[in-house]
Amino acid sequence: MKKVLVGLMLVCGVAQAEYTNGNALLDRMSSSDAVEKMYALGYIVGVADTHENVNLCVQNTVTKGQLYDVVHQFLRSKPQLRDLPADVLVLLALGEHWRCPQKGKKKS
DSSP states (O other): OHHHHHHHHHHHOOOOOOOOBHHHHHHHHHOSOHHHHHHHHHHHHHHHHHHBTTTBOOOTTOOHHHHHHHHHHHHHHOGGGTTSBHHHHHHHHHHHHHBOOOTTOOOO
16 A cells, blocks of 8 residues: 555655736736636636635626636736735636625615
8 A cells, every 4th residue: 555655646746836926817818828818717717616606696698708807907907916816816806896795785
């Protein structure tokens, strides 16, 4: 059993988490490289999916492109926040438009 675990450790290598802040995400979004833009889109959609029906209530008619555009505009307009983690900034940006209503509160 030990040999199997050691073998898996050698094959798998060391896992590293990549820290992404708002500056890095905006750089990818502003890149002329389609792969970089697709990475950014996937990142944004991943954050949106993670928070769907918890913090975000995005209608089915909203496109991935709209999510991308909202985040892009938010990052460009708030340079003072871009050193924060990208997932926090994506949630803030999308929350401005698609925040779930708070339970127990009536709309006025």
